[in-house]
Amino acid sequence: MKTRQLFILAAFLTFSGISLAQNVKEMYPEFGSSLKFDPKIGEKQEKAFEILETVDYDFSKLTAENKKVLKKIGYDYENEMEDGGYYDVLSPGCSWYCGGGQDSVTASSYLMSKDTTINYLPENAGDLSFKTAWIEGVKGYGIGEYLTYHFRPSSPRITRIIVANGYVKSEKAYRENSRVKKLKLYIYNKPFAILNLKDTLCEQIFDFKPIGQRSDKNTNWEKIEKEEMPEWTMKFEILEVYPGDKYDDTAISEIYFDGIDVHCFAKGTKILMANNSLKNIELIQEGDIVKSYDFENKKLIDAKVTKLISVTHSNLLKLKFADNEIVTTADHPFWINKNVWAAVDAEKANRNYFHKTKVSNLKVGDKIFIPEKNIFSEIMDIENIGRRQNTYTIELSESNNFIANGMLVKTENVK
Helix, strand or coil: CCHHHHHHHHHHHHHCCCCCCCCCEEECCEEEEECCCCHHHHHHHHHHHHHHHCCCCCHHHCCHHHHHHHHHCCCCHHHHHHHCCCCECCCCCCCHHHHCCCCEEEECCCCCCCCCCCCCCHHHHHCCECCCCEECCCCCCCCCCEEEEEECCCCCCEEEEEEEEECCCCHHHHHHCEEEEEEEEEECCEEEEEEECCCCCEEEEEEEEEECCCCCCCCCHHHHHHHHCCCEEEEEEEEEEECCCCCCCEEEEEEEEEECCCCCEECCCEEEECCCCEEEHHHCCCCCEEEEEECCCCEEEEEEEEEEEEEEECCEEEEECCCCEEEECCCCCEEECCCEEEECCHHHHHHHECCCCCCEECCCCCEEEECCCCEEEECCEEEEECCCEEEEEEEECCCCEEEECCEEEECCCEC
């Protein structure tokens, strides 16, 4: 690699809170959701999805025979569809993956399957499904084999890695195949941490300082991505395993991520400027003066924009009001009539961003503050928006809030 690229890479990793000379640290997980699946329930849902796909999930087009079959297998499609697929990793709504996710997943090897309906490809460990798995393809337990996740320089930063260890589609598959006991994590091929995994059917969570692109105002990330900066990678190498009851083959069902830089508004969101005009958020520039709210004196004040941040999202949320609406990410806080900041995904807002007081949950019926009119407007509905689109947010030098589509919203302050 050229000296210029190495210099940029060193800066990139330093901005990410990663030192090239950093010692490898031992890490132990917190535990998330249970991964105990009942294959019969999965089969029931797959049969139901086959039927629903024939009518493009338009329940009004279901025939009497369709409804009879759904009733026979005990599938309440109108309610269960809201929770997504039985083996889905992510619940509906916005997540770190709204910013695009990884570009690809590769591996040192994978097991060739004799069954043409099943495969154990490396991308299975990044397909956001607990039903599939990557299984290494060498003789023995696969010590030294690895998965590599490839990211764009502009990918949202990662603060959490979640591992679904083993072949979790059923307890039988989990026990028969080997599971990982220790994973060695590399950032851009530099050793970074040892992840110690438990032998349990449960999500295993590891939290980090932000890894990846940093929103640094002195760094031209657009130029770096376009002209000079290569992709960056995370590699997970198998160091030790828990032997399977039947097979040596070692499996990982999923390694997925959560993080920051996905806290934004859709293109076209109107920002209140200092001269009381409205400007589309995507047209805001560094140095612009916008309106902010002074809670102590209960009045609008001026604040200078220090940065406009843009990320591509899917699965945004549309908050609907009687005479207004706004498209936002689930973790963006709004000021509501309970005198608190509130976000649809309050847990993520609290985990990734600094707040003087804890962010509350935002739901239908809550009322968001409209500073110009000194009133609160009630949320009538919250709709999921699936299509990908560019989104934006701003940083301010002297305030932590601004007015978007008339509503008081909070700026990011990353932990």
